[in-house]
Amino acid sequence: MTTMATPTQSTPDAQMPQYNPKSESMGAKRVKSTLFHIVALALTAVVLYPALWMVASSFKPNSEIGGTNTSLWSSNFSMDNFVTAMDGIGGVSTLQFFTNSLILAVGAVVGTVLSASVSAYAFARIKFPGRSVFFGMMIATLLLPFHVVIIPQYIIFNQLGLVDTYVPLLIGKFLAADAFFVFLMVQFMRNLPAELDEAARIDGAGHVRIFTSIMLPLMKPALISTSIFSFIWSWNDFLGPLLYLNTPDKYPLPLALRLFVDQTQSSDYGAMIAMSVLALLPVLIFFLIFQRYIVEGVSTQGLKG
Amino acid sequence: MINRRHFITTVAVGTASAAALAACGTGSSSSGETGSAEKPVTINYTWWGNDDRAERTRKAIALFESKNADIKVNGNFTDFAGYWQKRATEAAGGGLPDVMQWDLSYLRDYGQRNQLLDLSTVKINTDAFEKSLLPSGQIKGKTFGIPTSTNAFAVYYDPAKLASLGITEPDGSWTYKEFNEFLVSVGSKSNGALFGSTDYTGVWWMFNVWLRQNNIEAFTSEGKLGFSKDDLKKWWNLTADLRGTPAIISEERVTQLAPKSPFGSNVTATEVTWDNFMAGYLGDSGAKELKLVPVPSDDKDNLGLFLKPSMLMVASAKTKYKDAAARFIDFMVNDPEVGQIFKTSRGVPASKTQRDGTTFEGTDKVVVDYETSIAQYLKDAPEPPIVGFGTLETSFKRVASDLNYGKLDINGAADAWFKEAEDLIKQNA
Numbered sequence: 080m081t082t083m084a085t086p087t088q089s090t091p092d093a094q095m096p097q098y099n100p101k102s103e104s105m106g107a108k109r110v111k112s113t114l115f116h117i118v119a120l121a122l123t124a125v126v127l128y129p130a131l132w133m134v135a136s137s138f139k140p141n142s143e144i145g146g147t148n149t150s151l152w153s154s155n156f157s158m159d160n161f162v163t164a165m166d167g168i169g170g171v172s173t174l175q176f177f178t179n180s181l182i183l184a185v186g187a188v189v190g191t192v193l194s195a196s197v198s199a200y201a202f203a204r205i206k207f208p209g210r211s212v213f214f215g216m217m218i219a220t221l222l223l224p225f226h227v228v229i230i231p232q233y234i235i236f237n238q239l240g241l242v243d244t245y246v247p248l249l250i251g252k253f254l255a256a257d258a259f260f261v262f263l264m265v266q267f268m269r270n271l272p273a274e275l276d277e278a279a280r281i282d283g284a285g286h287v288r289i290f291t292s293i294m295l296p297l298m299k300p301a302l303i304s305t306s307i308f309s310f311i312w313s314w315n316d317f318l319g320p321l322l323y324l325n326t327p328d329k330y331p332l333p334l335a336l337r338l339f340v341d342q343t344q345s346s347d348y349g350a351m352i353a354m355s356v357l358a359l360l361p362v363l364i365f366f367l368i369f370q371r372y373i374v375e376g377v378s379t380q381g382l383k384g
Numbered sequence: 385m386i387n388r389r390h391f392i393t394t395v396a397v398g399t400a401s402a403a404a405l406a407a408c409g410t411g412s413s414s415s416g417e418t419g420s421a422e423k424p425v426t427i428n429y430t431w432w433g434n435d436d437r438a439e440r441t442r443k444a445i446a447l448f449e450s451k452n453a454d455i456k457v458n459g460n461f462t463d464f465a466g467y468w469q470k471r472a473t474e475a476a477g478g479g480l481p482d483v484m485q486w487d488l489s490y491l492r493d494y495g496q497r498n499q500l501l502d503l504s505t506v507k508i509n510t511d512a513f514e515k516s517l518l519p520s521g522q523i524k525g526k527t528f529g530i531p532t533s534t535n536a537f538a539v540y541y542d543p544a545k546l547a548s549l550g551i552t553e554p555d556g557s558w559t560y561k562e563f564n565e566f567l568v569s570v571g572s573k574s575n576g577a578l579f580g581s582t583d584y585t586g587v588w589w590m591f592n593v594w595l596r597q598n599n600i601e602a603f604t605s606e607g608k609l610g611f612s613k614d615d616l617k618k619w620w621n622l623t624a625d626l627r628g629t630p631a632i633i634s635e636e637r638v639t640q641l642a643p644k645s646p647f648g649s650n651v652t653a654t655e656v657t658w659d660n661f662m663a664g665y666l667g668d669s670g671a672k673e674l675k676l677v678p679v680p681s682d683d684k685d686n687l688g689l690f691l692k693p694s695m696l697m698v699a700s701a702k703t704k705y706k707d708a709a710a711r712f713i714d715f716m717v718n719d720p721e722v723g724q725i726f727k728t729s730r731g732v733p734a735s736k737t738q739r740d741g742t743t744f745e746g747t748d749k750v751v752v753d754y755e756t757s758i759a760q761y762l763k764d765a766p767e768p769p770i771v772g773f774g775t776l777e778t779s780f781k782r783v784a785s786d787l788n789y790g791k792l793d794i795n796g797a798a799d800a801w802f803k804e805a806e807d808l809i810k811q812n813a
Binding site: 141142145146147168169170229230233234237242317318321322325326327334337338339340346347348 | 428430433434435438439441442458460461462463465466469470473474476477478479481641642643644648649650651664667668669670
């Protein structure tokens with residue numbers, strides 16, 4: 080849209096890309112910088128408002144959340160919601176829900192990283208009969224919606240007596256059933272120079288040695304993005320745990336959160352929001368620590384070999 | 385979400401019917417495996433609900449186990465929406481829990497597909513139940529559900545709000561004209577600060593009550609619609625003059641307030657709904673006191689009211705422990721001490737034994753007193769709703785809200801809903 084503007088009718092918007100430092104004074108620069116920051120802050124406020132609302136509401140009494148209460152501020156701020164949230168539900172402590180979520184998430188990360196990297200190595204570096212067929216089949220599973228397989232899967236796990244254990248939720252991760260991650264790593268590995276493993280082979284290294292000593296260290300960005308995504312997906316997964324877990328002792332956080340809102344009785348929005356804030360913290364911390372690698376991982380995937 | 389859920393249900397239902405076919409011919413009349421004090425059997429019981437219900441149920445289970453040393457009960461719970469997703473999958477996979485808390489709108493669906501145990505084949509005492517209530521758990525002569533508790537339709541109002549506007553409290557003997565005038569006076573005396581009510585013609589069950597007042601059944605015994613398009617138009621015309629005035633809150637405002645109700649947000653003075661929503665409204669609005677009066681009717685002797693099971697107890701058709709399941713259900717619906725634990729949090733106890741053994745105070749008493757006060761007007765509870773009833777109820781609400789938005793006129797709205805309803809009934813026939 081800026082390309083259409085002629086110099087005589089240029090808008091401030093249109094001037095930005097044609098910025099010429101020589102022709103401008105320090106004052107004009109400062110105004111521009113200030114304007115830029117105001118606009119940026121305003122946009123940030125809009126984007127972050129839901130999060131802000133959540134944090135503010137977590138300190139409000141239940142009757143002041145939603146409905147006619149549109150203000151973020153309340154004169155009745157208290158920690159009560161957090162106390163209720165930490166009390167747990169139906170005799171199960173909130174710490175237990177956190178632990179369960181953590182077991183599932185860490186299990187998912189470990190399983191996915193181990194299985195997906197090994198499978199990816201096979202697809203990217205080993206020539207075996209039917210490789211492209213198997214690769215195609217794996218990609219095909221990406222196109223298969225989860226909901227198609229729910230019931231057959233449930234029947235299998237039910238017959239095996241594995242319902243109400245973590246096995247149905249984790250076994251797929253250890254068997255590289257997440258085709259997305261395998262595909263991601265295959266693409267990453269294909270971009271690594273083949274000369275590296277050829278050199279290792281000349282030195283007498285087998286597949287195991289090449290994989291552990293050459294490939295794994297080079298794949299760090301891919302491994303990290305895989306870990307991050309599988310952690311977050313597992314942390315937020317609702318349907319899987321809902322179907323496969325029966326005992327409240329084994330519930331992860333997303334299931335527990337829903338128990339605070341019951342339309343058929345009274346809903347404790349305050350406690351639910353407080354618990355949402357708490358549930359968000361691990362993901363947030365995880366993100367802050369690995370933020371650098373996320374950007375690195377994603378940008379590396381885009382590079383050509 | 386809706387598509388996903390619908391899809392699961394469809395798949396579940398398909399697989400379930402296959403499973404049901406396969407199960408034919410293996411019928412047995414034994415009471416199933418039984419346990420002893422040394423070697424108790426474990427039955428699974430599942431319910432939906434919040435922390436409060438989980439706590440109360442835990443107490444009830446502990447009491448049951450202390451009285452029945454040969455049975456252990458393993459209790460599980462989820463939220464309402466997740467509950468039905470999980471049941472659909474389990475039904476398809478043959479893994480339904482032994483005993484379940486149940487909702488009336490799902491009874492026919494699972495009952496017709498032979499997923500639920502016919503409770504008339506086991507020993508459950510129903511002597512203390514109102515005879516008018518039991519048919520709501522029965523389909524074609526089989527008893528699939530026993531009501532734990534009842535609810536009835538009522539008009540809620542906040543006496544403090546009416547007093548501040550100088551409006552006298554209603555006594556509940558009113559015609560639709562009088563009710564409308566009441567709503568208008570709330571809107572005009574508060575200068576629009578307080579609306580009279582939400583549009584009550586958008587509430588399916590209120591429509592159902594009105595049909596009964598006019599001696600029309602909502603559904604025929606063949607599962608078809610029992611009323612005509614003209615009936616529906618007449619119903620929606622009742623508030624035609626009120627829409628867009630302060631007597632009735634606008635749809636825009638209702639949407640802004642969601643997920644809270646306008647009444648719970650202190651924006652309306654009255655609300656027409658089930659009497660067991662009391663605790664939720666009190667919690668949401670922070671009001672000191674809310675009162676209940678009967679719904680309007682143009683026929684003083686026929687208020688169209690009925691008791692509906694607010695929830696039922698059912699058992700899985702595949703349970704290995706029929707006897708234990710029956711004893712647990714009997715205990716949950718009849719035992720006075722269980723009534724004392726739950727009070728009215730499940731609704732008003734349906735069994736007289738349980739109701740008489742429970743002391744009701746405060747809010748609980750308001751609800752129980754209301755149901756006692758309307759006893760003389762009560763008619764038979766409706767049969768379990770047709771399959772897909774939930775969808776019908778939702779579309780009724782949606783079409784009525786389009787009417788309020790002014791997107792549809794009354795003729796268009798009636799046409800739109802009838803088309804959806806007839807398609808759905810044909811689909812599920």
